[in-house]
Amino acid sequence: MVSNLLILHEAPALGLQLVIDGLLIGAVFALAAYGMALVWGVANIINVAQGEFVMLGGLVAVYAAEQGAPVLLAVPLAALCLYVLGWILYYTIIVHLVGRDMFNSVLATFGIAIVLQQLMAHVFGSADRIAASGLGSWFLFDGLVAIDKTKVLVFAACIVLGVTLSVFLLRSRQGQAIRAVAQKPEAASVLGIDTKRVYGLTYAVNAAICGAAGALAATAYTIHPYGGLSYTIRSFMIVVVAGLGNLGGVIWAALSLGVAESFAGFIFGAQYQIAFVFTLLVAVLVFRNWRLKRQRRYLA
Amino acid sequence: MDETRALTPKRCLMIAGLLAVGGVAPVLLPAYQLQLTELLLFMVFALCWDLVGGQMGYNSFGNVLFVGLGMYAAAVVQVGLFYDVGLYNEARGGGTDFVFNESQFLTGLALGIPAAALVSALAAWLLGSLVLTMRGHYFAICTLGLGIAAGQIAAGIPWLGAGSGMLTPNPPDSLGHVSLLLYYLALGLAVLCTLTFAWLLSTRFGLTLNAIRDDEDKAEAMGIKTHAAKVTAWVVAAGFLGAAGALYGNMVRFIDPIQTAFAGATIGVWMILMALLGGKGTLAGPIVGAIVFQLTKELFWTYLLGWQRVALGLLIILVAVFFPSGLVGFVRDRKRAEGKP
Amino acid sequence: MTSLLEQQALTLLLEAVGVTKAFGGVVANNGVSLAVPEGSIVGLIGPNGSGKTTLFNAITGAIPIDAGAIRFKGKDVSRLLAGDIARAGIIRTYQQPRIYGGLTTRDNVIVSTAVRTTSFASLFGRARHHAEDKVEELLDFVDLTGKAGILAGELSFGQQKLLELAMALANEPDLLLLDEPTAGINPTLINDLIDRLKVANNALGVTLLIIEHNMPVIMGLAEHIYCLAHGRLLAEGPPDAIQNDARVLDAYLGAA
Numbered sequence: 001m002v003s004n005l006l007i008l009h010e011a012p013a014l015g016l017q018l019v020i021d022g023l024l025i026g027a028v029f030a031l032a033a034y035g036m037a038l039v040w041g042v043a044n045i046i047n048v049a050q051g052e053f054v055m056l057g058g059l060v061a062v063y064a065a066e067q068g069a070p071v072l073l074a075v076p077l078a079a080l081c082l083y084v085l086g087w088i089l090y091y092t093i094i095v096h097l098v099g100r101d102m103f104n105s106v107l108a109t110f111g112i113a114i115v116l117q118q119l120m121a122h123v124f125g126s127a128d129r130i131a132a133s134g135l136g137s138w139f140l141f142d143g144l145v146a147i148d149k150t151k152v153l154v155f156a157a158c159i160v161l162g163v164t165l166s167v168f169l170l171r172s173r174q175g176q177a178i179r180a181v182a183q184k185p186e187a188a189s190v191l192g193i194d195t196k197r198v199y200g201l202t203y204a205v206n207a208a209i210c211g212a213a214g215a216l217a218a219t220a221y222t223i224h225p226y227g228g229l230s231y232t233i234r235s236f237m238i239v240v241v242a243g244l245g246n247l248g249g250v251i252w253a254a255l256s257l258g259v260a261e262s263f264a265g266f267i268f269g270a271q272y273q274i275a276f277v278f279t280l281l282v283a284v285l286v287f288r289n290w291r292l293k294r295q296r297r298y299l300a
Numbered sequence: 301m302d303e304t305r306a307l308t309p310k311r312c313l314m315i316a317g318l319l320a321v322g323g324v325a326p327v328l329l330p331a332y333q334l335q336l337t338e339l340l341l342f343m344v345f346a347l348c349w350d351l352v353g354g355q356m357g358y359n360s361f362g363n364v365l366f367v368g369l370g371m372y373a374a375a376v377v378q379v380g381l382f383y384d385v386g387l388y389n390e391a392r393g394g395g396t397d398f399v400f401n402e403s404q405f406l407t408g409l410a411l412g413i414p415a416a417a418l419v420s421a422l423a424a425w426l427l428g429s430l431v432l433t434m435r436g437h438y439f440a441i442c443t444l445g446l447g448i449a450a451g452q453i454a455a456g457i458p459w460l461g462a463g464s465g466m467l468t469p470n471p472p473d474s475l476g477h478v479s480l481l482l483y484y485l486a487l488g489l490a491v492l493c494t495l496t497f498a499w500l501l502s503t504r505f506g507l508t509l510n511a512i513r514d515d516e517d518k519a520e521a522m523g524i525k526t527h528a529a530k531v532t533a534w535v536v537a538a539g540f541l542g543a544a545g546a547l548y549g550n551m552v553r554f555i556d557p558i559q560t561a562f563a564g565a566t567i568g569v570w571m572i573l574m575a576l577l578g579g580k581g582t583l584a585g586p587i588v589g590a591i592v593f594q595l596t597k598e599l600f601w602t603y604l605l606g607w608q609r610v611a612l613g614l615l616i617i618l619v620a621v622f623f624p625s626g627l628v629g630f631v632r633d634r635k636r637a638e639g640k641p
Numbered sequence: 642m643t644s645l646l647e648q649q650a651l652t653l654l655l656e657a658v659g660v661t662k663a664f665g666g667v668v669a670n671n672g673v674s675l676a677v678p679e680g681s682i683v684g685l686i687g688p689n690g691s692g693k694t695t696l697f698n699a700i701t702g703a704i705p706i707d708a709g710a711i712r713f714k715g716k717d718v719s720r721l722l723a724g725d726i727a728r729a730g731i732i733r734t735y736q737q738p739r740i741y742g743g744l745t746t747r748d749n750v751i752v753s754t755a756v757r758t759t760s761f762a763s764l765f766g767r768a769r770h771h772a773e774d775k776v777e778e779l780l781d782f783v784d785l786t787g788k789a790g791i792l793a794g795e796l797s798f799g800q801q802k803l804l805e806l807a808m809a810l811a812n813e814p815d816l817l818l819l820d821e822p823t824a825g826i827n828p829t830l831i832n833d834l835i836d837r838l839k840v841a842n843n844a845l846g847v848t849l850l851i852i853e854h855n856m857p858v859i860m861g862l863a864e865h866i867y868c869l870a871h872g873r874l875l876a877e878g879p880p881d882a883i884q885n886d887a888r889v890l891d892a893y894l895g896a897a
Contacts, residue, residue, distance in 0.1 A: 093621060110616060511744065524756050
């Protein structure tokens with residue numbers, strides 16, 4: 001570990017590389033986190049299957065790419081498939097959980113996650129997959145720093161998607177309905193908004209977002225049927241840090257997480273990357289709670 | 301006081317009956333000794349989760365942390381009393397260099413189990429002040445993080461065998477049926493755990509836990525020392541989880557840091573599922589849940605291999621959606637609806 | 642302080658001095674001062690939004706104050722946390738009754754008996770037999786003996802309020818803060834409630850500070866009344882003085 005730190009010290013370009021890599025993947029985290037915050041804020045449900053949705057999106061995109069479809073088509077395809085799945089899951093399972101103790105939704109979506117994991121492994125096989133587009137990289141500082149072009153495109157696409165989503169929520173009628181229900185479900189229902197449908201729409205939109213994020217991620221990073229949990233944890237961590245309804249916070253937290261993971265992976269070694277993420281999570285929660293305690297409120 | 305907490309004669313008879321069954325089971329069904337031992341340990345896992353989760357309202361996703369700590373602590377004591385742990389793990393614990401004779405093995409076990417309980421309890425006490433100030437899903441995720449991080453960290457410690465794990469001491473052939481010994485130890489632990497919790501829940505402390513679950517701020521505002529109560533429950537549960545972990549480790553022999561010790565995705569979640577399946581917030585719930593779960597799991601893993609996780613996932617969904625108060629809770633609710641006004 | 646207190650030179654159980662609390666831009670309490678003599682019944686009135694519940698929250702430590710001091714039995718408690726303040730002897734009830742819904746009515750009282758004064762270790766005694774007489778007495782006091790075995794969550798609103806009162810009394814408070822005790826209670830039962838509060842004050846020696854909107858009730862019950870409006874102390878005095886105070890009438894009628 002110390003030797004790795006020394007390397008960083010001697011080759012600052014490497015540090016820059018880590019920062020860039022971190023930022024680029026951070027955008028994917030941000031998208032997934034945004035979706036989770038949406039479902040949480042609107043329907044008071046924590047979707048533990050978030051990571052599995054991302055993985056599924058990625059696998060669909062990989063499959064499509066292997067069948068010869070261009071990347072540009074794979075992403076919307078994945079989003080659409082997940083959107084449909086989201087509605088199906090909502091009307092079969094999630095609809096029963098709305099308004100109940102949040103723990104029920106945690107358990108139920110965990111169940112969904114387990115089911116999806118093994119189903120994905122059956123359908124797609126459990127090997128690592130990637131839909132590499134082979135675009136190559138830009139190089140800086142005499143080749144010390146490589147900026148993968150695909151990852152940059154992914155980053156840009158995530159931003160575009162995020163902005164589209166925000167506009168949708170702000171401007172469109174359905175988006176406004178979603179926001180109304182998030183703030184005051186009883187009032188919204190009295191005003192004629194079908195809250196059940198709104199919750200369903202929110203869940204399905206979240207699934208679509210994850211699908212798109214996964215599809216994008218699959219172009220530059222490996223996808224694995226059992227790789228969802230870390231995405232779920234990351235999303236949760238980001239939402240906790242940023243607070244619900246704080247899009248700026250989500251972006252900032254997600255990018256920071258990406259960079260932090262990037263450095264941790266290098267300094268501590270890849271096998272400790274996950275340990276680092278979770279330890280960071282614990283530290284963040286403890287710190288946040290301590291801050292709130294001074295105001296005599298609790299993280300709850 | 302609420303009748304469901306009392307030790308009625310009917311209850312005592314039931315408990316005695318279960319004990320009798322438990323006592324002879326391994327003799328009648330020798331082929332299932334391992335599964336029965338596992339069942340008893342699962343009961344302890346579920347009961348412990350329920351004490352902090354169902355009774356007190358702090359749903360932890362990381363109790364597996366204490367199971368794993370117990371597993372390793374016991375193994376380290378069992379080995380460390382006689383050999384260098386580091387060397388033992390380097391040699392993958394086998395071979396002719398590291399032999400344990402009868403007295404060594406038994407001493408190791410006798411000291412290892414309490415040590416496991418103590419280590420876990422201590423860890424719970426240290427972590428409690430930090431973690432028990434959080435509530436709801438924050439507490440849940442924080443504990444999940446602890447459980448998983450522990451596994452990853454353990455996988456990186458060469459002294460403990462790192463990613464290749466650690467073997468518990470090889471029981472000497474002269475000892476005979478060690479699995480039977482483990483079974484009765486597990487039975488003893490399960491009984492001890494049940495009785496301890498039954499007692500705890502019959503005291504005002506038990507009521508305090510429920511009060512914290514129902515309205516913690518109100519309890520605080522009434523002068524109840526909520527922090528002390530929370531830490532106590534957490535430490536007690538951790539102690540039993542550690543002891544159970546010690547037995548579990550000796551049962552499976554091979555302790556893999558991520559798949560066995562800090563198995564968040566399996567044992568970690570299963571204990572929650574069992575408590576919920578049976579009915580959280582009741583004493584019988586986790587026990588019933590463990591039995592039903594173990595049966596189902598064995599069925600799934602035997603007959604639906606390859607799809608067993610799908611089946612398990614569906615079961616979880618079913619329970620969460622249709623039986624939020626579990627089997628015992630479901631029966632209780634029906635009785636309450638028909639019976640008392 | 643008023644002449645009532647100067648004349649009688651009573652011990653002040655609770656003193657709030659210049660309590661100020663703001664939430665963002667809204668100043669809920671602006672330099673509010675009041676005093677509650679030991680053994681008395683003091684009323685706190687004012688139109689909605691005048692800061693009464695905020696003051697209660699400040700006294701019980703549920704929220705920190707921005708300025709001022711709160712003294713209980715002579716000691717400053719404004720920096721203490723809610724649990725410590727409760728253990729010092731201040732217990733409150735809420736507008737919406739807060740009880741432990743998953744426990745039976747009787748268990749709610751049992752878990753509340755003298756908690757603040759007994760040790761943590763004593764919690765490990767058998768609950769069933771803990772202070773049995775006292776518990777039954779309290780249940781009888783609030784007429785809930787018949788409902789003792791029912792889950793508190795299934796009691797009616799009025800019954801829950803009574804249970805909350807029983808729980809508070811079980812805790813043997815020195816000072817009991819009641820937030821609108823008659824709100825939502827069947828009017829035919831209000832007199833019973835008033836009698837109970839009087840018994841609590843006389844026989845059990847509990848000092849009462851009561852927020853009320855029901856004027857006949859509070860005028861008949863309290864010895865001294867404070868009226869808040871827009872976060873400030875508007876007027877104070879004995880019931881007859883307050884009833885005829887033009888400012889108070891203005892505040893209520895012209896509340897806008």
